[in-house]
Amino acid sequence: MPNNHIKRLVPRTIASLVSLVLLLLPCMVATADQQPPYKPLVVPLVRESKTSTSLYTIPIKNDESLVVDLAGSLVWSTCRSTHTTVPCNSATCSTANQQQPRRCRYVDGGSFWTGREPGSHCSCIAHPFNPVTGECSTGDLTTFSMSANSTINGTMQLHPETFTAVGTCAPDRLLASLPASVTGIAGFSNRPLSLPSQLATQRGFGKKFALCMSQFVAFGEMPVYLAMEGRRFVDYRDILPYTPILTNPRRRNDGYYLPVKRISVSWSEPETPASLPAGALAIDARTGLGGVVLSTTTPYTVMRHDVFRAFAEAFDTAIVRRSKYDFSNVTRHPPVGEFKLCYNGAFPMRKRPASMDIPTIHLEMEGATGTWSWYNDNYLVFVPGAICVGVLEMGQDGMPVDGEPAMVVGVKQLDWNLLVFDLEKMVMWFSGDLSFRLAAILSLALLLQCILTTADQPPSKPLILPLVRDTKTSLYTISINKDDSPLVVDLAGTLVWSTCRSTHTTVPCNSATCGTANQQQPRRCRYVDGGSFWTGREPGSHCSCIAHPFNPLTGECSTGDLTTFSMSANSTTNGTKPLYPEEFTAVGTCAPDRLLASLPASATGVAGFSNRPLSLPSQLATQRGFGKKFALCMSQFVVFGEMPVGLGMEGRGFVDYRDTLPYTPILTNPRNPNGGYYLPVEGITVLWHGASAAASLPRVALQIDARTGRGGVVLSTTTPYAAMRHDVFRAFAEAFDAAVEKGRYTTYGDVRRVPAVEPFKLCYGGPFPFLKRPATWDVPAIYLELAGGATGAWPLFNENYMVQTPHGMCVGILEMGQDDDGGGAPVIDGEPAIVLGLKQLDMNLLVFDLDKMLLWFSGELSFRLASCVSPFW
Known part of the structure; x- marks a missing residue:
């Protein structure tokens, strides 16, 4: 059992869970006699955003990355000219050749296997397959040297460990459409030569693996938890639903099938089911056609024609039902490219998690303990002038995977999910979009690749x-x-x-x-x-x-x-x-x-x-x-x-804060040394769609008066909102109004001031546009211009000042002098010109070096598409 005396680290709820590649080392350390030495492995799972398919990769082949293919039966990669081979008469060779792709385009232009006799020489030949392009080739079966972080029992100290895996060589041409940095593919199916199967056989920890998209992959029984607001650590088995995993009886596809029996759509109103006959989503036992299969190489869910038409009708119905009593201007928009279901109009906004309030798609599964629900980011796609549903209708070329399933669940639908596979019991635990559980995922292990340091560091004992x-x-x-x-x-x-x-x-x-x-x-x-x-x-x-x-x-x-x-x-x-x-x-x-x-x-x-x-x-x-x-x-x-x-940054892994964040000098109030941390702010600018407006303030308006100690800009973690002295607030309000007035003409002409909602003075109404990344309202950005050698301006983006009220969007920056009940008058000694409050510091990384009197600051992390990372977080 874990040591309950050790403090547990509980992260922030994730509207803000963006791409991480580093995880938390255990807060609970088990002794060697408490758990068997099954030596699980953990590696980063990185989402490659530059490819059109947004593929997931793992840096497991001596730091070379391989694409994760849930339906892949082999591991394959480009090889050096000198490499080991596997005998053609071996059992391993026979297993590899039982896993040939059923249909593919041979990259050298010929038919698959044409002119080559099995066993034509005694180095085994196998058949790598690119699931993105549908191309295949032939290559020597070989062994690849790999490495990952290992731990004795999933909770003790990690250490890098090298091992081998059988796979096949492939020509460079087979890498077409894969991310530029990858050298091949790691098959994750239930077949004998997939990567999870080989590791389970070698290490004796059973055929189990977990995918936290996109944070980590854990092979074996590695403790994995959800960190939930108010509940601390919760073991995934105690809270997540699970579903049986099905296998295609005709082996038309080596992927993982789900027993989906119904699809429905809900939007505040009761669920609207897709009108499908019984068995429409089942696998045909005679032909192997149909079924619902998972894919990490297909960008969006794809549905067979009849399934898509029924789903589209249900989605439309849910929109119409809600619009009758709420937002009547949500209407269908003409299809945009491959997206058939598109809408425009003012969708409402959720408060928690902070995202658009749109319909939820539900997959009901036979024998499962819960419904798999797709929320906002698991299907919403922003296109110019519309919002589209990232669920596609099968095209003229058929389904993107072998076996002609009724439905392929793609990468978009798997993002921000925790999926835990137990292939011995053939069950899968699933989370749905983690931000809608107000949760984050923790593995009781640390990914050392980016941060492994030597033992000769000073014993600073942080x-x-x-x-x-x-x-x-x-x-x-x-x-x-x-x-x-x-x-x-x-x-x-x-x-x-x-x-x-x-x-x-x-x-x-x-x-x-x-x-x-x-x-x-x-x-x-x-x-x-x-x-x-x-x-x-x-x-x-x-x-x-x-x-x-x-x-x-x-x-x-x-x-x-x-x-x-x-x-x-x-x-x-x-x-x-x-x-x-x-x-x-x-x-x-x-x-x-x-x-x-x-x-x-x-x-x-x-x-x-x-x-x-x-x-x-x-x-x-x-x-x-x-x-x-x-x-x-x-x-x-x-x-x-x-x-x-x-920072855990998409596509960059772990980035030391000193390499990416700006810093500012920290000032001390000469007349009130007990008065907190002051910033050398010299100006305030508001920017929106290229329209810039500076607050009209005298040069010394924000400085600390050396004689009286008044003025200055101070940080506070006990004040709910920023508060400004009267003269500063009036100048800032004029600048904000000016930026809105200038910027709105490039977006929506009817964004306008509305009556104030106490305690706020600046409130606006009208349909603000919506950002694609991060998915949030597109509102002006406020910049605090810093002097004294600072290396950047302090930005205040959406969540660091905007407050949604029933009557409009209000600026969470108050004018000093309001009563305490309104939340406006901060209890801050020294009469500063500006107090930066909790709203302005939320979702920031702040690093203080008081020996040098410097402060590194991030601004709202979601706007960096990043999150905080430490070796133990």
Whole structure:
């Protein structure tokens, strides 16, 4: 069983789950006597976006990539002129030649097998097949050297391991239509010489594999989990439905068939079934025709004519039913290219996940424990002037795969799914689009290819733990206390504080630590017992140190004993070795329960993250010697110390944050050193469709006044929305209005200001256009122009400021001076010109180096088609 004392890392819910190639090392380490040594393997699964088919690849052939073909019976690749061969009279050769493609175009122009007699020489000849082009060839059967990450039992430390697999050589010409970087194909079928079958035989872990599209492939019984909001880790078997897997009895196709018995479409109203006769989707046992088969080499689902016509009628009916009472201007659009079902009009928008609200397609399967539902990104295709359904009608050339199935489920429908195959039981677990489960996938293993480091790194012993966004308050919390009680993250906080037991340690009043704590008193606050702050209390009035916890949400403060808190987090020797739980202490102050007002219900206090000596990052840096560095991936994880952190970027794998993100100097308020992290912002620009509008502000309007400490632009994790001083807000509002006015004429002419919806002042109505990637509303971008040697502007895209209300789209940037109930007036000391709040920091990667006073920033990660990655995430 896993070690339950180790903290578990729980990532952010994924409207934002974009292409990753690195995964989480275990938060749960099992001992060798707990599980059998079946040595599973894990490799990245990368979606190649440049090919027209969006194929999935794995870098398993000594870092050369092979395309994943679920119906492929062999492994094949180009070969060197000198390579090993397999004897023609061997059992392996006989197996390979039982798996010849039934139909193909021979790449040298002749008929398949023409002029070549089986066994014509004693090096075995096999038959590689390209499922994208339908071409085939002949080539020597050989053995390929491969490598992947292995682990003793799926949870212990990973290590690269080399092994061999039987496959066939192929000419370069057979690579046509495959991604430029690949050298062949890895068949994933249930046939004896497919890659999963060979690995199962060699390693004895059974014929099991998991595909998390597009994150990883796991071969064997590797623990795989869904990380779900509010539920932490959930084993896929405990929550996902499964379906039997069928085999074509006539072996017309080596793929995996599903027992689909019905297709229906729903859109708020009850499901509309496709009108199909019983058995229309079944495999014909006599001919092998028909059935529903999975394909990772077909870009979109393709349906036989009769099936498509019934499906199209059901989809249209669902649209019409909903449009009668909701959005009557959603209408059919003429077909666009290969897409027959296209629509235009103002579809509504979902709040969670943030995506268009469109019909859901359901596949009901015989003997399954649930329905496979296709949501937004699993079929929606954006084309100029319309939105189309990525489900196609069979063309004149027939089906794109052998066997003439009734329906081929393609790559578009498999994206963002977790599929777990158990070929011994012939069942498959399936998730549907993970963003609609508000979940992410974790494998308790780390993919080392991109980040393997040597053991000679300094023992900096960094820490990593989850950063969780509380859905009711939008505050970020970390469960770092030993009892797992969460603390709210406060970037401007100078202390750690929490409620305490009646018996707790204290710090002497004459100690240096006590002196430091009392240099960090809040400048202004409301004392929770009703008196004035510090009134009637003399410093050092008794010899247990008294400190001053402060609630940044309510502006209240109190007094309490300075104490030490027992804490624990996941530690690692050098940032790449296995995680293990480690306990430590941090100095903080006790606080009364009343000071918890407005914090999340489960929180017991606040963890200050400022640059002051008793903040949590400062204390950990001093204790552990890794420098004053920390990273916040909102809301996935917090890293303390120099642990590798980067971006998982489509087509690029792991990219170190220093190689791709801009950075800015961090400023300190000279009159209020306790006041948080300031940015050297010198201007604000709004951009939309080439139309640019700058806020008309004096040059010094956003600077900190060195004499008074007022002004400046400060970060806050305890303020819900950005707030601007009156003069700054008015200039920004004029710029935003101007950008909308200029930019709307290139899109839709009726985007217009509408009455404000409290607490927001800037609201707009009308059909904003929709972006294709990322799939979200196309709205203006706001840029904070940074000075002082910054290497880029800080962007605020869609989700970092736009708020959907029942009466329009509002800008989540407020004017200071509103009442607290409206959420507009941040409790920020120092009277800054701008406070950047939680809305503006969501879905960002922020890396602080307080030794150099630099901050790396990403902007909204979905607009980089990326997500945060660390070796343990």
